Amino acid sequence: MLKLSPLAIVKRTPLNNCGQCGYPTCLAFGAAVVKTGISLSLCPFIDLTGLDQGQMQQEQPKDQKAADLAFIASLKEKIRPFILSDLAPQLGASFNKELPDTLFFRYLGQEVSLSKSSLLIDGHEPEDPRDQILLYNYVFGQGNQPPSNNWVGMESLPNSISKIKTLATYCENRLATLFTNHAKDEIWSAIKAVDGTPSAEQSANISAIIPVLPMIPQSILFWEAAPEDNFTAQVKVLFDRHVLSYLDLESLVFSAERLADRLDLLLLKQPKP
Numbered sequence: 001m002l003k004l005s006p007l008a009i010v011k012r013t014p015l016n017n018c019g020q021c022g023y024p025t026c027l028a029f030g031a032a033v034v035k036t037g038i039s040l041s042l043c044p045f046i047d048l049t050g051l052d053q054g055q056m057q058q059e060q061p062k063d064q065k066a067a068d069l070a071f072i073a074s075l076k077e078k079i080r081p082f083i084l085s086d087l088a089p090q091l092g093a094s095f096n097k098e099l100p101d102t103l104f105f106r107y108l109g110q111e112v113s114l115s116k117s118s119l120l121i122d123g124h125e126p127e128d129p130r131d132q133i134l135l136y137n138y139v140f141g142q143g144n145q146p147p148s149n150n151w152v153g154m155e156s157l158p159n160s161i162s163k164i165k166t167l168a169t170y171c172e173n174r175l176a177t178l179f180t181n182h183a184k185d186e187i188w189s190a191i192k193a194v195d196g197t198p199s200a201e202q203s204a205n206i207s208a209i210i211p212v213l214p215m216i217p218q219s220i221l222f223w224e225a226a227p228e229d230n231f232t233a234q235v236k237v238l239f240d241r242h243v244l245s246y247l248d249l250e251s252l253v254f255s256a257e258r259l260a261d262r263l264d265l266l267l268l269k270q271p272k273p
């Protein structure tokens with residue numbers, strides 16, 4: 001996997017220090033990509049010419065990777081006593097009688113098979129350990145309050161103040177830029193590819209419900225910019241009121257980031273209007 005230097009990343013930005021990536025300058029963004037492994041696509045203007053999808057994902061620092069792998073091992077240990085087939089109904093998963101300790105479920109339009117020892121997404125081991133953390137956390141949570149269809153913003157979930165900006169940076173602002181730069185039919189085809197469906201909400205230009213995981217639906221509302229009213233494009237992500245029965249806040253924000261990653265990837269493959 002290619003490792004870009006901060007300078008090489010900065011050279012691919014327009015160097016206008018606009019702050020849309022969540023960092024005050026392009027240089028700070030380049031340094032953060034190298035240091036923390038955040039996605040290059042957080043900068044909506046970055047020139048990705050010549051990089052393939054694998055190359056666009058920076059290597060995580062070794063100590064971070066080691067910490068993630070240790071955390072995955074501890075989650076696997078924690079679910080060891082569980083009878084996974086018993087948990088299938090409450091997780092919206094299925095299982096095969098011959099393989100009762102493997103759960104099958106959908107994750108952003110992809111097929112997951114998860115056992116106490118292995119995890120495959122669309123038949124492949126996930127490259128990013130954070131996907132494993134999210135999916136094993138989902139099982140470990142053993143959520144027992146099914147979605148209520150009662151939607152709330154991150155700010156309405158308990159102890160979420162520190163996560164509101166993170167959600168905006170890694171999901172909502174990115175999606176607002178992404179949707180602004182694509183035609184509606186392209187956006188809907190990406191939403192359908194992650195199993196999303198239109199929602200009844202009428203006030204937004206695009207409103208959809210996306211089952212990030214079977215019991216973790218997320219509602220996405222997009223309002224186009226209206227320069228005459230000084231209104232910039234916005235996306236708001238809503239969660240089911242019962243969501244913390246399934247995932248802790250950290251994993252929940254990461255699941256929303258992954259939703260933005262998937263839509264970004266699907267829309268990247270489509271030409272801009």
Ligand code: SF4
Nearest residue numbers: 017018019021026043
């Ligand atoms: S969004 Fe891109 S152009 Fe704007 S500050 Fe971040 S890196 Fe620079």
